[in-house]
Amino acid sequence: MLNTASYANYKVTHSDETFTDWLVKSAKGSWSRAIAHPFTSEVGNDTISTAAFTRYLIEDYHYVQDLASALGFLIAKAPNMASKARLSEFAHQLTSNEIGYFHRTFIELGIAPEVYESTKPNSVTRSIGATLxxxxxxxxxxxxxxxxxxxxxxxxxxxxxxxxxxxxxxxYLAEWISFLATDEFGEFIDWLKKEIDTIGEEERVKRQNEISESFTHMCELEGEFFDMVS
Incomplete structure (x- = not known):
């Protein structure tokens, strides 16, 4: 049985793996459920209904606004200028290219600004934003x-x-998939992992477990988010 009770225990039998590898293993089913959710394959297979993707897009639009605010906090707390710059680059991309995608797609779907701006986000979307x-x-x-x-x-x-x-x-589905698969996005994920690996491995056991709880909770919320919009 895989022992993920603590990072130290995990490293005994997984010496070549990192702190973020342990976060994923500790999240167990919640990580796998979010990644393999039927909604995700329906987007890729072009079988998602227009109504479901519209719900998703409106909810995600509100999530992105909270994400932009959370990035502001992280930029302020980042330990050095290199980290501040990397997070700032992502915030710029989020508030320009990604928001541009939302606006173009809303037009294509016939969703007026007064509709997507005034729609109240669902409780799960609010929970994701609040957690961030x-x-x-x-x-x-x-x-x-x-x-x-x-x-x-x-x-x-x-x-x-x-x-x-x-x-x-x-x-609009093809563009969304292409965006998620870009080298730039992959490089940002790799940077996040390296940043967290460096800090997380040096934390005390209690703090490592608290970090793991935050990671797992977000995985759970992401699965619930896909449930909500499907």
């Missing part, structure tokens, strides 16, 4: 980073998987 803002704003830098990693890494995993298939016929 709480860990990034009130917690330690590494707690916020672990929560961010869980959310973004899940998207990278399923997006990269779906990108290995023929692209969906609907252009």
């Amino acid at each position: 803002l709480s860990t990034a704003g009130k917690g330690h830098y590494v707690d916020g980073m672990a929560t961010l990693l869980a959310s973004e890494w899940i998207y990278r995993e399923w997006g990269h998987r779906e990108a290995s298939k023929p692209r969906p016929g609907r252009a």
Whole structure:
């Protein structure tokens, strides 16, 4: 039986693996459920209903606003200029390219600004935003980073998987898959992992477990988010 009770225990039999590898193993089913959720393959297979993807897009639009605010906290707490710059680059991409995608797709789907701006996010979307803002704003830098990693890494995993298939016929689905599979996004995920590995491995056992709890909780919420919009 895999012993993930602590990072130290895990390293006894997995000496070549990292702190973020342990976070994934500790998350167990919640990580796998989010990545393999039927919603993700339906997007890649072009079988998702327009209504479901519209719900997803509106909810995700509100999530991105909370994510942008959480990045502000993380930029302020980052330990050096290199880390501040890397997070700032991601925040710029999020608030320009990604928001641009949302606006173009809303137009294509016939969703007026007054609709997507005034729609109240679902309770799960609010929980995801609150978790990001709480860990990034009130917690330690590494707690916020672990929560961010869980959310973004899940998207990278399923997006990269779906990108290995023929692209969906609907252009807005194909563009979303292509975005998740870009080298730039993959490089950002790799940087997040390295940042968290460096800090997490040096933390005390209690703190490591707290970081793991934050990571797992976000994985659980992501699975619930896909349930909600499907």
